[in-house]
Amino acid sequence: MLLHQKAAAYAKKPHLFIDLAVGFVASPQHCTNLVHIGNLIEKKHRSKIKLQRAFEFSLTDCPIMQELILKTADSALRTLFAPAPARRPCPGVPMADTGTTLDAEERKEAGALMRVNHVGEVCAQALYMAQAFGARAFSGNESLARHMEEAAQEETDHLAWTQARLEALGSRPSLLNPIWYAGAFGMGLLAAKMGTHASLGFVVETERQVEAHLNEHLARLPVADTASRAVVEQMRDDEARHARQAQDAGAMEVPTPVRLAMKHIAKLMTTVAHRI
Ligand SMILES: [Fe+2]
Ligand SMILES: [Fe+2]
Numbered sequence: 001m002l003l004h005q006k007a008a009a010y011a012k013k014p015h016l017f018i019d020l021a022v023g024f025v026a027s028p029q030h031c032t033n034l035v036h037i038g039n040l041i042e043k044k045h046r047s048k049i050k051l052q053r054a055f056e057f058s059l060t061d062c063p064i065m066q067e068l069i070l071k072t073a074d075s076a077l078r079t080l081f082a083p084a085p086a087r088r089p090c091p092g093v094p095m096a097d098t099g100t101t102l103d104a105e106e107r108k109e110a111g112a113l114m115r116v117n118h119v120g121e122v123c124a125q126a127l128y129m130a131q132a133f134g135a136r137a138f139s140g141n142e143s144l145a146r147h148m149e150e151a152a153q154e155e156t157d158h159l160a161w162t163q164a165r166l167e168a169l170g171s172r173p174s175l176l177n178p179i180w181y182a183g184a185f186g187m188g189l190l191a192a193k194m195g196t197h198a199s200l201g202f203v204v205e206t207e208r209q210v211e212a213h214l215n216e217h218l219a220r221l222p223v224a225d226t227a228s229r230a231v232v233e234q235m236r237d238d239e240a241r242h243a244r245q246a247q248d249a250g251a252m253e254v255p256t257p258v259r260l261a262m263k264h265i266a267k268l269m270t271t272v273a274h275r276i
Contacts, residue, residue: 054232072133075152076185079125079159081176086160087153092230102169106222111171112274113217114228117235118162119174119273121155122212126184127191127206128152131199134192144196147249151203151242158238161231174273183265200251205259207243209266213237 078084102110132148135141165171174180191202214236221228254262 038109084160086157091234111169114165121159123184124155126181127188130185130188197252204247204251205254
């Protein structure tokens with residue numbers, strides 16, 4: 001079938017794009033029928049098989065994909081709209097103490113910096129959940145998926161701590177968190193699609209960049225904001241450990257252009273999140 005004929009067939013049934021997208025991310029062993037939808041459409045044009053035949057193959061045939069998608073959607077909604085449940089106590093002094101010992105300017109700056117760190121943790125949830133999803137959907141690698149989920153759990157502590165600091169400082173999360181989440185999720189899926197070693201390499205590079213960024217924030221946070229500083233110091237140590245763990249699990253070196261692109265994206269995100 002010519003390309004424009006194929007595009008016209010798809011345009012008549014736009015919801016086929018969803019199934020095709022799912023077919024793209026699904027691993028053959030989990031969901032082979034979905035990736036054949038395009039072939040079915042072609043067959044229809046050749047042998048006049050009704051297009052409705054394509055709909056016989058839908059998500060209802062893929063309970064594993066259904067479960068994965070629902071689990072991932074649940075995680076996204078919890079990250080964006082629910083208070084994060086921390087497993088570890090917040091490091092440092094009680095959260096409310098230092099919010100009142102800062103002057104207005106210091107409190108504003110500390111709030112902006114912790115908003116950036118909170119965005120980073122929202123993105124960490126998205127990256128790890130996308131990579132866990134991808135590990136299962138693309139290659140059926142359950143141990144890698146569990147590695148990603150365990151790291152995401154520790155990142156949940158960071159999410160809770162930064163949320164608490166934002167409240168104590170009278171600040172707020174970024175209004176663009178759903179966009180940050182979606183973008184990071186897409187990047188995580190892309191990394192997962194490239195295989196186990198690339199996926200782990202992406203984790204190593206991300207965690208190293210976050211570690212450097214947190215060190216920079218420690219230099220900028222008001223000295224009197226000991227609560228935020230304690231949180232950031234603990235997060236930095238955790239991120240460094242996440243990088244080491246991913247390295248030990250077999251991460252490959254991320255190519256320089258990818259590393260530079262990641263730095264540029266992170267710079268854009270931190271600049272915008274500082275304000276919005
Ligand atoms: Fe983190
Ligand atoms: Fe981390």
